[in-house]
Amino acid sequence: xxxxxxxPRYLIKTRGQQVTLSCSPISGHRxxxxxxxxxxxxxxxxxxxxxxxxxxxxxxxxxxxxRQFSNSRSEMNVxxxxxxxxxxxxxxxxxxxxxxxxxxxxxxxxxxxx
Amino acid sequence: xxxxxxxxxxxxxxxxxxxxxxxxxxxxxxxxxHWYRWxxxxxxxxxxxxxxxxxxxxxxxxxxxxxxxxxxxxxxxxGSQPEDSATYLCASxxxxxxxxxxxxxxxxxx
Numbered sequence: 001x002x003x004x005x006x007x008p009r010y011l012i013k014t015r016g017q018q019v020t021l022s023c024s025p026i027s028g029h030r031x032x033x034x035x036x037x038x039x040x041x042x043x044x045x046x047x048x049x050x051x052x053x054x055x056x057x058x059x060x061x062x063x064x065x066x067r068q069f070s071n072s073r074s075e076m077n078v079x080x081x082x083x084x085x086x087x088x089x090x091x092x093x094x095x096x097x098x099x100x101x102x103x104x105x106x107x108x109x110x111x112x113x114x
Numbered sequence: 115x116x117x118x119x120x121x122x123x124x125x126x127x128x129x130x131x132x133x134x135x136x137x138x139x140x141x142x143x144x145x146x147x148h149w150y151r152w153x154x155x156x157x158x159x160x161x162x163x164x165x166x167x168x169x170x171x172x173x174x175x176x177x178x179x180x181x182x183x184x185x186x187x188x189x190x191x192x193g194s195q196p197e198d199s200a201t202y203l204c205a206s207x208x209x210x211x212x213x214x215x216x217x218x219x220x221x222x223x224x
Contacts, residue, residue: 004157033212042120042216043158043203056211090157102148103205103212105157 002027004093006106013113018079021109025072025093031055032074033103034066037088046089049074081113118206120215127194128223134190135218137204141185146207149178149189152217153200161189161202194222 005024013019025032034046045058049068066076072093078085088110092103119138127133139147146165150158162171167182175192191198201217 035214043205043214045211045213048210048212050210056209092158102160102163103150103158104160105150107157 004091004104004106006089006091006109008109009107010110011112013081013111015081015083015113017081018077019081019111021076021078021089021091021111023074023076023091023093023106025074025091026104029093029095029104030072031094032068032072033092033094034074034076035090035092036060037090037108038084038086043090046076078111083113086111086113118204118213118215120202120204120218122218123216124219124221126221126223129194129196131194131222132190132192133194133220134188135202135220137187137189137206137215139185139187139204139206139213140208141182143208144182144185144206145209147180147182147187148203148205148207148212149187150203150205151200152203158203191220194220196222196224198222 007022031050033048035043037043047066048056052068063079068074088108090108092105094103121136148163149161152158162178164180169180171178178189180187199222201219203217205212205214
């Protein structure tokens, strides 16, 4: 069973640009969550998608957006990049239909904004 | 869910020591408590998911307990080994949202 796939692994962008990150969940998992991790911080919740609908959103500005496709793949977009957006972005998939469900994480996308 | 707190922030132990970490979470609207191990340059890996008050889970030398009434969970590692060095994250799920703590960074010296 393939794991959670995130692309690209590394990305360097300049301030003001926009970026799109991709996450393909484990086959059969309908929920995809996105997290941001910066040095010294825990995983900060960005948003969760379930069956193509955003089910929950964290406290991030509107520059951060996402979507989910019918095959459960999800994309995250950050517009007008700022230096502080440099971080590791992790996505995690789960099957909320299972009791005691946990998350399976991808390897992450390391974004550097210069 | 307001906040998930983990303590200590970091811990240095000798090989063979037993250790434990604490995770505190809001007890209202609780659904599940997760523990993950996150090794450097890898993805977080699920250790346990617990939902019921009094739950205890064990995987090899690692075990965890859950108290949903008072809002805390303990993770225990018996006889720490250098390969146990990692960040241990806990996360609380409630209201379709999962909030992670900042983690406990464990260093095990041989």
